[in-house]
Amino acid sequence: MQTDSSFTFVLFGGTGDLSMRKILPALYEAHRAGMLAASGKIVAVARHEEDRAGYLQWVNEHVKAHVAKSGIDEGAWASFVDRIEYVKLDLGKAEDFVKLRDALQDQSGTRVFYLATGPSLFVPICHALASVGLNENARIVLEKPLGYDLRSSNAINDAVGEIFAEEQIYRIDHYLGKEPVQNLLALRFGNALFEPLWRREWVESIQITIAEELGVEARGDFYDNTGALRDMVQNHLLQLLSIVAMEPPHSMDSDSVRDEKLRVLRALKPIDPRDISKVAVRGQYHAGVIRGTSVPAYATESGVKTDSATETFVALKVEIENWRWAGVPFFLRTGKRLADRVAEIVVNFRAVPHSALGASALRAGANRLVIRLQPNEMIRLYCLAKKPGEGMNLSSVHLDLAFDQFFKEGQMEAYQRLLLDVINGRLALFVRRDEQEAAWKWVEPILNGWAASGKPKPYAAGTWGPAAASAMLAQHGTCWLEEEN
Numbered sequence: 001m002q003t004d005s006s007f008t009f010v011l012f013g014g015t016g017d018l019s020m021r022k023i024l025p026a027l028y029e030a031h032r033a034g035m036l037a038a039s040g041k042i043v044a045v046a047r048h049e050e051d052r053a054g055y056l057q058w059v060n061e062h063v064k065a066h067v068a069k070s071g072i073d074e075g076a077w078a079s080f081v082d083r084i085e086y087v088k089l090d091l092g093k094a095e096d097f098v099k100l101r102d103a104l105q106d107q108s109g110t111r112v113f114y115l116a117t118g119p120s121l122f123v124p125i126c127h128a129l130a131s132v133g134l135n136e137n138a139r140i141v142l143e144k145p146l147g148y149d150l151r152s153s154n155a156i157n158d159a160v161g162e163i164f165a166e167e168q169i170y171r172i173d174h175y176l177g178k179e180p181v182q183n184l185l186a187l188r189f190g191n192a193l194f195e196p197l198w199r200r201e202w203v204e205s206i207q208i209t210i211a212e213e214l215g216v217e218a219r220g221d222f223y224d225n226t227g228a229l230r231d232m233v234q235n236h237l238l239q240l241l242s243i244v245a246m247e248p249p250h251s252m253d254s255d256s257v258r259d260e261k262l263r264v265l266r267a268l269k270p271i272d273p274r275d276i277s278k279v280a281v282r283g284q285y286h287a288g289v290i291r292g293t294s295v296p297a298y299a300t301e302s303g304v305k306t307d308s309a310t311e312t313f314v315a316l317k318v319e320i321e322n323w324r325w326a327g328v329p330f331f332l333r334t335g336k337r338l339a340d341r342v343a344e345i346v347v348n349f350r351a352v353p354h355s356a357l358g359a360s361a362l363r364a365g366a367n368r369l370v371i372r373l374q375p376n377e378m379i380r381l382y383c384l385a386k387k388p389g390e391g392m393n394l395s396s397v398h399l400d401l402a403f404d405q406f407f408k409e410g411q412m413e414a415y416q417r418l419l420l421d422v423i424n425g426r427l428a429l430f431v432r433r434d435e436q437e438a439a440w441k442w443v444e445p446i447l448n449g450w451a452a453s454g455k456p457k458p459y460a461a462g463t464w465g466p467a468a469a470s471a472m473l474a475q476h477g478t479c480w481l482e483e484e485n
């Protein structure tokens, strides 16, 4: 659907990695699909290129290769590039912002400032925009990581909040833009079937995994100062958890959804520093083999300290203190250089209260719902069925919904959806400040506990992380999904 609202999309960090890999390709896809107003403009801002011609050359050389989904349609590419203006800007020079304001003077419609820069530049950029009046009636998009802990995240939010009102601020968590995450909302709140069972009476435990085969790539320096807890848990995993666990919102408007997510985040059982080793496992990968290829140890990656204590793997047991979920463990897990690339949610239902069908029914297990977010989005519902033949012998079977078989339309990339939402003023899929604060508050005792002592447990690249992650589940009489197969 094409937006009728005209817009000017100002991209700070216009020659950065994120612009090259995600933002410009997503804007191209939206353009090619006819979803951008014809008069909409993209104004890239950077220091490196001298002029528009130089910038467009950079775009042609670097961005095209990242337009994966549809390939390049040369006609659409040419008209996309026509939308792009360029402003060379040095953040330290106040006069450059006057130049930017002048360049934007003739543009009409919604104005978006996308800060695809390091977080240390967020506040200086906001101040400079305000100094030339560009904050008025504009939207600002902030990329993660937004801060390093609660204090630094509050400092950024306070400073940005003096210049932009909360409803002007779009904090990106790209997981919220993924089609399967949208589908999770559809599954839970579009079907009468699951919701009555989605509670402690019927659910024994829930697992949420985001596993990656990739290592830290070219981001060793950044990652070594960040670690998996800040990089993946504080944002993506806690956002997924809040969508899995939230109460049905009254509507899909932005604050209804975000209010419900916030309630979950505020209900997370605080971690007692003395219990950290019981509920949190951290690991760091050593050399290993992934799909037949040897990969080096984390500590030898470029930009990483050789004696680094940064975790590349986290597993947690989380509890939610409310009536719906009291006593149900949520096991969260993420890591780099694991055995497979997979993101999934596993809902383990309780066994039947009384097995009239005998011991084989109990042995065959209980119902389970697996929601695979990536790769190959699918939903699999495990049920018990009678094996053919004599006697009542049960076996676990499954009903599958593979989305690519059902829907012929291709999925929309997360960034494409989120950028269209910014342009169209839809805030539901962006993280509100109070959500972010609640998430930082909850992870902080773990960060502090880990910083104070010990080191991550080693695991070989290409495995599922340290054995302690399996032991944590074994204490609750369960195991990670892949350990059953």
Ligand code: BG6
Binding pocket: 212, 231
């Ligand atoms: C980013 C993290 O937010 O998410 C990366 O900074 C991680 O470290 C990435 O690789 C994973 O996203 P996706 O969409 O590839 O699962």
